[in-house]
Amino acid sequence: MQITDEARDLLQQILEEEEAPGLRLFFAGYGCGEPDIGMTLGEPEADDELHYINSIPVAVDQRIAHLIEPLTIEGKQTMEGPKFQMTGLPEKDC
Template identity: 75%
Template sequence: MKITDQARDLLDQLIEDSGGGCLRLYFAGYGCGEPDIGMTISEPEADDELQHINAIPVAIDKKILHLTEDLTIEGKQTMEGPKFQMTGLPEKDC
């Protein structure tokens, strides 16, 4: 998994503003027969694997760990606030 430098800067600010925690990737149900990945700033849960990626603490739900190997998190600042995009996920057939 990779986190771009721009996404790192935005995530670092979000973590600081929330008073701590980490970036957490979790199983968010199924879409088109494939697992969906959710992303939030929160404390790690018991079944999470903890990693540090580009200086960001990341907790990954072990149920989706295999889906994050080729994942890249990109970010940009918009008028509505920071926006993030995950690329490198397996293609879905829908």
Template identity: 80%
Template sequence: MKITDQACHLLDQLLEDEEASCLRLFFAGFGCGEPDIGLTLAEPEADDELHHINSIPVAIDQRITHLTNELIIDGKQTMEGPKFQMFGLPEKDC
């Protein structure tokens, strides 16, 4: 998994502003027969895997760790605030 420098700067500021401990990737249900990944600022849960990626503390739900190997998180600042995108997820057949 990679976090781009742009996303890193945005996440670092958000973690400080929200007084959150880490970025958490979690199982967010199924879409088209494949697991969906959710992204939030939250405390890690008991069965999460903990990592530091590009200086960002990241907790990953064990049910989706196999989906995050090639994942890239990018971000940009918009008029509505920071927006993040995930790339490198497996293709879904819908």
């Protein structure tokens, strides 16, 4: 898993402002028969795997840990505020 430098800078700012301990990736149900990955700020849960990726603390739900290897979190500042996108996941056939 990777976090781009631009995403890292935006995340560090948000984590400071929100006084959040880190980023958390979690199982968000199924879409087209494949697990969906959700992303939020917050505390790790008891069975999460903890990682530091490009200086960002990331808790990963064990149910999706095998899916994050090719994942890249990209971020950019927009007129509406910071926007983040996860890329590198396999395309789903729906």
